[in-house]
Amino acid sequence: MTRSRARPLRAETARSIVEKIRALGVQASFGRIMLELASSGDVKWHRTLRRYLDLLVQGGVLERRLRDVGSVNPQQLYRVVSERPRVLVGLAALAFHGLNWDVPKDEVREVSTDIEGLVRSQPFDSVLAASLEDCLVHELKRDAEKGTGGVELVVALLSTRRLDVPYLLRRADELLVGKAVRRLFEDLIRVTSAYRTEEGARVFLAVRERFLGIARQYAKMGFLRLMETPGKGDLGLDLVKGLTGGQVIRLAAKQLGEIG
Numbered sequence: 001m002t003r004s005r006a007r008p009l010r011a012e013t014a015r016s017i018v019e020k021i022r023a024l025g026v027q028a029s030f031g032r033i034m035l036e037l038a039s040s041g042d043v044k045w046h047r048t049l050r051r052y053l054d055l056l057v058q059g060g061v062l063e064r065r066l067r068d069v070g071s072v073n074p075q076q077l078y079r080v081v082s083e084r085p086r087v088l089v090g091l092a093a094l095a096f097h098g099l100n101w102d103v104p105k106d107e108v109r110e111v112s113t114d115i116e117g118l119v120r121s122q123p124f125d126s127v128l129a130a131s132l133e134d135c136l137v138h139e140l141k142r143d144a145e146k147g148t149g150g151v152e153l154v155v156a157l158l159s160t161r162r163l164d165v166p167y168l169l170r171r172a173d174e175l176l177v178g179k180a181v182r183r184l185f186e187d188l189i190r191v192t193s194a195y196r197t198e199e200g201a202r203v204f205l206a207v208r209e210r211f212l213g214i215a216r217q218y219a220k221m222g223f224l225r226l227m228e229t230p231g232k233g234d235l236g237l238d239l240v241k242g243l244t245g246g247q248v249i250r251l252a253a254k255q256l257g258e259i260g
Contacts, residue, residue: 009052011116016042017052018115019186022080030076045207051080058128059085059118081191085118086110087130089138094153097132098161101153101253111138120167132161133168141175144236151239155248156255159188159211165223176233180240185227189215191245199249203259205253 020036021028030053037043056062063081066074073228091099092109113121113130120131124149130138136154143150158181172181190213191197197204253259 004132008177008206009055009119011119012050013042014056014115014119016040016089017049017168018056018080018236020228021062021078025079026077028078028079033078046190052122054126055118055121056085056121059083059087059121061115075159083114084112087113087117087121087128087134089130089135091153093129093133094139094157096122096129097135097157099157100257101156103153109138111143116167131164131167132157133163136163137172137175137177137181140172140177140236140239144177151236151243152247153250154189155184155243155251158184159192159198159207159248160214160255162214162217165218165221165226167219169229173232175235177236181229181237182229182231182233183237183240184250186191187240187243187245187248194245196247198246199253203253204249204257206258208250210256211252228237 019039020042021034024036030049033053034043034049037049045050052064053064057064057078060082061080062078066076067077069075070075076165087110088108089111091103092105092108095103098103106202108127111130113134117130117134118128120134121127121128122131132179136157139148139150140154141211142148143154169181170179172178188211192208207253214223250259
């Protein structure tokens with residue numbers, strides 16, 4: 001599974017492209033779309049437009065068909081076919097994002113998202129993996145509803161990876177796991193700030209250094225204040241409350257490779 005390192009796409013631009021195609025109707029050819037977007041200043045380069053269109057097609061928002069116009073290259077026509085893009089979440093998606101656990105590589109689920117969720121997704125193989133933030137909140141919600149044990153994977157990545165906190169909290173609130181995610185951040189700060197632990201010093205210090213380093217970056221950007229805002233929904237809250245400090249440290253340490 002190979003990650004894409006290209007410049008991130010913008011949700012606002014993707015929405016403009018969809019609306020332009022909707023307005024053009026049967027005249028929405030690649031050339032006409034490019035002309036309209038260049039005139040408005042939304043997109044300046046053919047290669048950039050191609051990236052947006054390919055993503056919107058792969059996400060199920062647009063349909064592309066080819067029409068023979070008597071030239072070497074057929075004309076590409078686009079139309080809007082869905083308001084809700086589709087992306088993949090699940091264990092394989094978490095592994096793609098760096099989960100350091102042995103998990104089934106084929107366990108994925110298709111979920112609906114919006115344009116912002118689509119532009120944050122990443123291609124792997126021939127599909128689109130939702131962003132790490134989206135994958136985490138979906139995994140927590142699934143555990144709350146089906147008892148999958150996914151909260152452990154959420155802890156492992158939340159404690160060791162720097163995330164887009166405003167986006168994460170907004171998505172968590174939308175899926176009604178907002179209180180659980182905020183509580184988990186609180187517990188991570190409390191546990192890693194402690195002076196005593198049941199775990200070995202080496203393991204504890206490795207986890208402490210990683211998470212508090214991330215937390216300091218969050219503090220500089222003002223994200224810690226966002227975690228103090230009321231969350232929405234009680235889904236997953238009991239799962240998070242049931243975790244002990246020792247469990248949190250061990251889960252983070254496993255992700256870091258400190259323990260097996």
